[in-house]
Amino acid sequence: MMEPMRGTLLTDLYQLTMLQSYVDHGMTETAVFELFVRKLPGPRGFLVAAGLEQALQFLEALQLSPEEHDWLAASGRFSRELLDCLAGLRFTGDVHAMPEGTVFFADEPILRVTAPLPQAQLVESRLINLLHYQTLIASKAVRCVLVAPDRTLVDFGLRRAHGAEAGLLAARASYLAGFAGTATVLADMQFGIPSFGTMAHSYIEAHDVEEAAFAHFARSCPENVVLLIDTYDTEAAAHKVVELAPGLREEGIGIRSVRIDSGDLVAHAKQVRAILDAGGLREVGIFSSGSLDEYALRELLDAGAPIDGFGIGTHLDTSNDAPYLDCAYKLEEYAGRARRKRSENKATWPGRKQVYRQYDAGGRMQRDILTREGDVQEGQPLLQPVMQDGRRLHSPESLKTLRTRSAKELERLPAHLRQLRSEPAYPVMIADALKALAGEVDERLEVMN
Amino acid sequence: MMEPMRGTLLTDLYQLTMLQSYVDHGMTETAVFELFVRKLPGPRGFLVAAGLEQALQFLEALQLSPEEHDWLAASGRFSRELLDCLAGLRFTGDVHAMPEGTVFFADEPILRVTAPLPQAQLVESRLINLLHYQTLIASKAVRCVLVAPDRTLVDFGLRRAHGAEAGLLAARASYLAGFAGTATVLADMQFGIPSFGTMAHSYIEAHDVEEAAFAHFARSCPENVVLLIDTYDTEAAAHKVVELAPGLREEGIGIRSVRIDSGDLVAHAKQVRAILDAGGLREVGIFSSGSLDEYALRELLDAGAPIDGFGIGTHLDTSNDAPYLDCAYKLEEYAGRARRKRSENKATWPGRKQVYRQYDAGGRMQRDILTREGDVQEGQPLLQPVMQDGRRLHSPESLKTLRTRSAKELERLPAHLRQLRSEPAYPVMIADALKALAGEVDERLEVMN
Numbered sequence: 001m002m003e004p005m006r007g008t009l010l011t012d013l014y015q016l017t018m019l020q021s022y023v024d025h026g027m028t029e030t031a032v033f034e035l036f037v038r039k040l041p042g043p044r045g046f047l048v049a050a051g052l053e054q055a056l057q058f059l060e061a062l063q064l065s066p067e068e069h070d071w072l073a074a075s076g077r078f079s080r081e082l083l084d085c086l087a088g089l090r091f092t093g094d095v096h097a098m099p100e101g102t103v104f105f106a107d108e109p110i111l112r113v114t115a116p117l118p119q120a121q122l123v124e125s126r127l128i129n130l131l132h133y134q135t136l137i138a139s140k141a142v143r144c145v146l147v148a149p150d151r152t153l154v155d156f157g158l159r160r161a162h163g164a165e166a167g168l169l170a171a172r173a174s175y176l177a178g179f180a181g182t183a184t185v186l187a188d189m190q191f192g193i194p195s196f197g198t199m200a201h202s203y204i205e206a207h208d209v210e211e212a213a214f215a216h217f218a219r220s221c222p223e224n225v226v227l228l229i230d231t232y233d234t235e236a237a238a239h240k241v242v243e244l245a246p247g248l249r250e251e252g253i254g255i256r257s258v259r260i261d262s263g264d265l266v267a268h269a270k271q272v273r274a275i276l277d278a279g280g281l282r283e284v285g286i287f288s289s290g291s292l293d294e295y296a297l298r299e300l301l302d303a304g305a306p307i308d309g310f311g312i313g314t315h316l317d318t319s320n321d322a323p324y325l326d327c328a329y330k331l332e333e334y335a336g337r338a339r340r341k342r343s344e345n346k347a348t349w350p351g352r353k354q355v356y357r358q359y360d361a362g363g364r365m366q367r368d369i370l371t372r373e374g375d376v377q378e379g380q381p382l383l384q385p386v387m388q389d390g391r392r393l394h395s396p397e398s399l400k401t402l403r404t405r406s407a408k409e410l411e412r413l414p415a416h417l418r419q420l421r422s423e424p425a426y427p428v429m430i431a432d433a434l435k436a437l438a439g440e441v442d443e444r445l446e447v448m449n
Numbered sequence: 450m451m452e453p454m455r456g457t458l459l460t461d462l463y464q465l466t467m468l469q470s471y472v473d474h475g476m477t478e479t480a481v482f483e484l485f486v487r488k489l490p491g492p493r494g495f496l497v498a499a500g501l502e503q504a505l506q507f508l509e510a511l512q513l514s515p516e517e518h519d520w521l522a523a524s525g526r527f528s529r530e531l532l533d534c535l536a537g538l539r540f541t542g543d544v545h546a547m548p549e550g551t552v553f554f555a556d557e558p559i560l561r562v563t564a565p566l567p568q569a570q571l572v573e574s575r576l577i578n579l580l581h582y583q584t585l586i587a588s589k590a591v592r593c594v595l596v597a598p599d600r601t602l603v604d605f606g607l608r609r610a611h612g613a614e615a616g617l618l619a620a621r622a623s624y625l626a627g628f629a630g631t632a633t634v635l636a637d638m639q640f641g642i643p644s645f646g647t648m649a650h651s652y653i654e655a656h657d658v659e660e661a662a663f664a665h666f667a668r669s670c671p672e673n674v675v676l677l678i679d680t681y682d683t684e685a686a687a688h689k690v691v692e693l694a695p696g697l698r699e700e701g702i703g704i705r706s707v708r709i710d711s712g713d714l715v716a717h718a719k720q721v722r723a724i725l726d727a728g729g730l731r732e733v734g735i736f737s738s739g740s741l742d743e744y745a746l747r748e749l750l751d752a753g754a755p756i757d758g759f760g761i762g763t764h765l766d767t768s769n770d771a772p773y774l775d776c777a778y779k780l781e782e783y784a785g786r787a788r789r790k791r792s793e794n795k796a797t798w799p800g801r802k803q804v805y806r807q808y809d810a811g812g813r814m815q816r817d818i819l820t821r822e823g824d825v826q827e828g829q830p831l832l833q834p835v836m837q838d839g840r841r842l843h844s845p846e847s848l849k850t851l852r853t854r855s856a857k858e859l860e861r862l863p864a865h866l867r868q869l870r871s872e873p874a875y876p877v878m879i880a881d882a883l884k885a886l887a888g889e890v891d892e893r894l895e896v897m898n
């Protein structure tokens with residue numbers, strides 16, 4: 001089984017130089033860090049939390065390999081004391097988090113780490129790396145699901161995903177968000193995500209005659225006959241499918257669908273639908289792919305394209321219209337004192353926080369309240385304990401559970417956020433208790449700095 | 450050592466369903482596939498080939514793990530014959546490629562695979578995945594290098610890179626393209642790329658007093674004193690640095706530079722430079738970071754910001770202004786016959802191809818000629834044999850060699866492509882011999898389809 005890359009040195013060098021100073025100066029008291037998104041990217045009205053499972057796996061397995069330790073020692077950059085400390089490194093802290101599939105908004109922590117400062121610091125880079133990417137992709141994928149809730153949506157993005165792990169985790173994040181499956185075989189093997197796929201243009205081209213390619217495929221994969229019809233002439237190929245069908249039927253082979261990957265998809269789908277229907281192939285579906293995203297889906301469906309399923313590739317796996325989130329993992333408390341950063345345009349709310357969500361009478365999300373932990377508000381608290389003293393509190397949630405949660409969350413979205421619109425922004429109120437804490441921290445900072 | 454993810458099932462399901470049909474119908478003759486970019490993304494006037502080393506490692510190591518084999522067998526989707534064939538699978542083909550660091554343009558193959566059809570087909574998804582991403586990042590990174598050739602540029606992008614492999618390979622691709630190094634420790638360990646880094650805002654915040662944070666750090670990491678000064682008040686912190694410096698100097702510790710990560714970088718850098726200079730710290734540099742890319746660098750330098758080095762993170766590792774390339778891996782020949790796809794707007798040039806590059810008297814790239822292999826043209830042929838019968842022809846190139854090549858390529862660029870401009874497009878001519886071949890293929894297709 002191919003595991004996610006686990007290297008503890010998959011981190012930024014500054015984590016280690018900071019650790020050197022923390023260890024030198026005995027700064028190993030409890031730190032609290034929270035991970036949140038500062039500002040939603042323009043096209044997004046909400047985000048969907050994802051990647052917690054991989055984040056917890058990472059924390060549970062945290063340990064320097066002997067090879068990593070030797071390399072650090074040989075670098076000459078770190079003291080013997082720090083190296084000894086790293087040799088025994090394990091994650092022994094607590095984690096609170098929003099469950100995967102939860103909708104969230106700017107400034108709301110989706111993960112809180114409470115641990116001795118060096119541990120909590122060291123894990124920053126990889127925690128962000130894991131939670132950022134899956135959250136990015138789940139948040140893109142749900143938009144496709146909202147546009148085409150009754151169509152089959154499949155992740156086709158591996159080849160242009162940014163590396164292996166992105167390809168694999170995009171399959172997970174999009175499935176969690178409501179996709180039907182992925183083309184990536186390893187995601188099926190590793191996560192049990194249904195895999196889809198039939199043939200590429202190269203398959204058709206390798207045959208001298210297109211009909212032969214179709215017939216060969218149908219006989220080799222009779223359970224899964226989806227024929228790619230746009231290699232040379234889409235409508236001509238649809239006629240060939242009609243001609244082939246009766247013979248295949250006699251052999252007990254049904255054609256499931258045809259795939260169109262280029263050209264004017266609305267026009268082609270309509271013509272192909274007419275050809276198939278006239279040829280008695282009403283049960284054969286049309287599957288489409290090629291530079292698709294939620295905007296293209298919206299246009300295709302608005303134009304009445306008779307397409308039953310979509311392969312969404314590059315634009316999904318790269319989240320092309322918003323390829324990153326402005327997320328951060330910030331120190332909120334150390335040694336019992338709330339902390340905050342006040343850099344221009346990047347100031348953060350201090351202290352351990354909780355998010356309360358309030359719903360209207362119809363069960364739709366109405367507003368969130370961000371406050372300090374312990375300041376109980378009306379509504380549902382979204383951050384829950386998931387790890388204590390380095391051990392998980394629950395067994396991993398199944399992807400089925402996550403899909404159900406995510407679907408339920410979409411139902412509860414305010415109406416306009418179900419429409420690909422990001423305005424008006426969903427209201428996230430800052431509780432007085434949190435404002436007061438920020439004021440206290442600022443006063444202390446002004447006295448001391 | 451953490452290796453790139455090697456799973457052979459990190460592929461699209463259709464590769465396996467096609468293999469089922471190829472094996473059933475004895476289609477195992479030699480196929481030729483080429484990998485190229487159909488169209489450059491709007492902001493790019495040229496691309497830089499990267500990722501070949503990882504692609505060759507992937508091909509050399511290609512082999513189904515016993516676990517993968519068992520899983521495929523248990524899926525019930527594939528015949529015993531195909532499973533046996535996959536059990537013995539190794540890559541036995543030839544590869545031609547442009548060396549890493551080579552500048553290239555639309556329609557030009559950067560890799561050609563010549564192998565029995567099932568092998569050449571199966572490796573498609575991962576080959577694209579590996580070459581696409583590093584090429585994407587190298588092509589972004591060189592733009593920063595062109596804008597700021599005499600500044601220290603460092604990859605800061607791990608946390609928001611799309612997964613672990615992206616973070617690691619972005620460090621490699623940007624170093625290859627001329628960056629000074631990366632913050633990612635594992636890239637140093639694995640590739641020997643110089644790593645940079647000192648402290649985060651959390652480090653400052655964990656201390657009650659900013660001066661104490663600075664002093665602690667300087668004593669813990671005396672060789673590498675770069676102080677982050679924008680946590681609370683940038684100019685006030687610069688004054689603190691001036692006050693600290695004499696005491697540290699007495700201890701034999703020099704301050705290397707200060708880092709500014711937020712606010713108006715031009716204004717802050719100028720003020721901080723003045724404060725440092727007035728305080729006798731002319732030798733202390735200014736390093737800057739925060740949402741930087743080639744456009745921001747251009748503005749900062751045009752505005753005369755006295756900044757010596759830049760950390761380029763998210764925008765580099767996600768190539769935010771062009772997060773993917775329209776690349777493809779296409780069948781060009783099978784069983785001795787040239788092939789081509791004629792899908793609308795996606796037609797390809799058939800056959801095995803070569804790219805010849807011609808230079809003007811000053812050594813600048815003048816034009817490229819794309820032609821069929823064997824049609825010798827004036828100029829330098831860019832595709833070279835790198836693997837034969839599954840074995841590499843050369844030992845891996847060092848990153849130093851790749852950096853030298855990349856730098857030389859940038860010197861040879863036409864003047865306007867050194868200016869972040871993508872227009873006018875660099876001329877890539879199609880040779881008559883290639884047009885004639887395309888005509889022959891079309892005639893054959895029309896007769897047979």
